[in-house]
Every structure is written in C-alpha cells, then in structure tokens.
Amino acid sequence: MEKQIDKIKGIIYGQAIGDALGLGTEGMTDEDMAWKYPNGIRHYSEIFQDRHRKRWKIGDWTDDTDMMLCIANAVIKDRGVNLTSIAKKFKEWADGEPMGIGENTYKVLMIGDYVEKPLEVSKKVWEMSNRQAAANGGLMRTSIVGLFPKAVEECAANICRLTHYDPRCVGSCVIASQLIHSLVYDNKGLTYHQMIDIAQRYDERIREFIDLSMNTDIRALELQDDDSVGYTLRTLAAGLWAYWNASSFEEGLLAVVLAGGDADTNAAVACAILGAKYGYSSIPQEYVEGLIYKEQLDEVVNGMIGLIK
Numbered sequence: 681m682e683k684q685i686d687k688i689k690g691i692i693y694g695q696a697i698g699d700a701l702g703l704g705t706e707g708m709t710d711e712d713m714a715w716k717y718p719n720g721i722r723h724y725s726e727i728f729q730d731r732h733r734k735r736w737k738i739g740d741w742t743d744d745t746d747m748m749l750c751i752a753n754a755v756i757k758d759r760g761v762n763l764t765s766i767a768k769k770f771k772e773w774a775d776g777e778p779m780g781i782g783e784n785t786y787k788v789l790m791i792g793d794y795v796e797k798p799l800e801v802s803k804k805v806w807e808m809s810n811r812q813a814a815a816n817g818g819l820m821r822t823s824i825v826g827l828f829p830k831a832v833e834e835c836a837a838n839i840c841r842l843t844h845y846d847p848r849c850v851g852s853c854v855i856a857s858q859l860i861h862s863l864v865y866d867n868k869g870l871t872y873h874q875m876i877d878i879a880q881r882y883d884e885r886i887r888e889f890i891d892l893s894m895n896t897d898i899r900a901l902e903l904q905d906d907d908s909v910g911y912t913l914r915t916l917a918a919g920l921w922a923y924w925n926a927s928s929f930e931e932g933l934l935a936v937v938l939a940g941g942d943a944d945t946n947a948a949v950a951c952a953i954l955g956a957k958y959g960y961s962s963i964p965q966e967y968v969e970g971l972i973y974k975e976q977l978d979e980v981v982n983g984m985i986g987l988i989k
C-alpha cells in the first residue's frame with residue numbers, strides 16, 4: 681500500500697508540476713525559447729512574464745489541473761463515478777471564467793442545456809466540426825481516472841466524451857488512464873502491443889502516434905508543429921515518449937517542457953505518467969514546494985486514497 685500511495689501522490693503532483701512549469705514554454709518555438717530561456721528553464725520562478733503568462737501567479741497551474749481536480753472532487757464527494765456530477769463541476773468551473781480554457785471545452789460547456797445532457801451536447805459540437813475537432817482537452821485531465829480501482833476504460837472513455845467526443849480523444853484517454861492504472865495497481869505499465877490493441881478499438885489514426893512516441897529524440901514528435909499544436913495525438917505521443925524514454929521524473933519534465941508547443945498540457949500528461957512510474961518520492965522537493973495551491977492537491981490525494989482503501 682505504501683508504494684501505491686507514493687504513486688498516487690506522484691500522479692496528482694506530477695500532473696500539477698508538469699502543468700505549472702509547462703506554462704513557461706506554452707506556445708513557444710525553439711527560437712522563442714532560445715531568446716526567453718537561454719539557459720533553459722528549471723523552476724516556476726523563471727517563467728517569462730509576458731502577456732499570456734503573467735495572468736497566472738508563479739507556481740499556479742492551468743486549466744488542465746483545474747479540470748482534473750473537478751473530476752477528482754466529484755468522484756470523492758459521490759464516492760463513485762457519476763457523469764452528471766462531473767459535468768456539473770466542469771460547468772461551475774467554466775462559469776467562473778477560468779484562465780486558459782480550451783476552445784472546444786468552452787464551446788461545449790457554454791451550451792445552455794449542457795448539464796442536463798452533456799454527452800449529447802458534446803457529440804453535437806463534435807459533429808458540427810465535421811468530426812474534425814480532436815483537441816487534447818480530454819487527455820489533459822484523464823490521469824486521475826487511472827487511479828480508479830475498476831472500470832477504468834469505461835470511465836476514461838465517458839469522462840472524455842463529456843467534452844471531447846472524437847474517437848481519437850477517447851482512445852488517447854483510455855491509453856493514458858490504463859497505463860497509469862497498470863503502473864499503480866499492477867506495478868508494470870503497458871507494452872507497445874497492448875497500447876496498439878487499445879488504439880485499434882477506437883481509431884486507426886492513433887497507431888502512428890504511438891509509433892512516433894518510440895523515437896528516442898523528442899524532436900521527432902514535432903510538438904511545435906503549427907497545424908497540430910493542441911492535437912490529442914501529439915500530446916499522447918509526448919506522454920508516451922516520456923514513459924519510454926525518461927529515466928527520471930525530472931529528466932522527463934524538463935525534456936517535455938523544453939520541447940515547447942502545448943507544453944503545459946504535454947507536460948501535465950507526461951508527468952502524471954512519470955509520477956505513476958517513479959513515484960512522488962522521486963520528485964525533487966523544489967517542484968512540490970513551489971506550487972502555491974498544493975493543499976488542494978493534498979486534499980485530493982487523501983480523498984482518493986480514502987476511496988481505494
């Protein structure tokens with residue numbers, strides 16, 4: 681149990697740390713980073729304070745972790761998964777005019793009868809995009825689902841669909857959540873073939889990005905590609921890249937952050953996975969200490985442990 685608790689804490693903190701440090705390079709290219717971070721970036725206090733970034737306090741996280749906490753708090757309160765409660769939490773959060781809310785998420789949550797029929801609304805918005813919209817807004821918050829003791833696939837799929845209906849989004853969430861679940865509960869993770877099996881059940885376009893994640897050089901993932909920043913499969917590839925390649929939490933964190941693009945989301949996903957792989961005890965304390973709202977994370981850690989025991 682002690683080892684499991686270390687992993688559970690590692691996932692929740694990992695997500696928040698990746699998100700908070702990743703904000704520092706969100707939307708940046710190599711050229712931007714060479715200018716703004718000539719010596720790289722290692723801590724929240726170094727985040728370049730431009731118009732986008734200075735809206736957040738140093739050591740705050742963004743929408744990715746906010747929405748992960750919406751799911752966690754709903755599940756803890758209900759002592760189980762109730763999609764309507766989660767949808768309600770999403771809606772309350774969106775009505776509070778949060779910073780950095782994703783375009784697709786905003787569109788879905790702002791439709792009048794969202795809370796009454798979230799899946800229908802979400803599906804309609806996706807259909808109105810000609811079934812093209814496949815942003816990483818479901819994937820960015822799915823780590824917590826990996827902690828559920830059972831029905832992980834079903835829960836990851838349905839919670840994703842609350843805002844992101846595309847099968848590429850759903851498949852991304854199932855792969856990331858199952859990977860985390862296996863690391864926590866079976867202490868082993870998924871093999872390449874297990875990931876491909878899941879991918880094939882949802883959408884054949886996922887496979888290419890699992891293959892991409894196997895590259896040792898993170899640049900092969902083209903995370904700064906203008907046309908696909910924020911695409912669920914790019915972010916999935918970043919998370920899996922860290923899983924295959926990073927030999928420590930910190931190494932993976934810094935590599936994904938310095939790869940730019942949608943760095944807060946990429947690092948939130950990658951670092952939740954690394955937290956599950958290496959545990960909270962492997963995370964350098966400075967990253968933990970620098971999070972200004974970390975008592976919210978502790979509450980959720982305790983709440984989730986309470987559900988599992």
Ligand SMILES: [Mg+2]
Nearest residue numbers: 742743744944
């Ligand atoms: Mg974000």
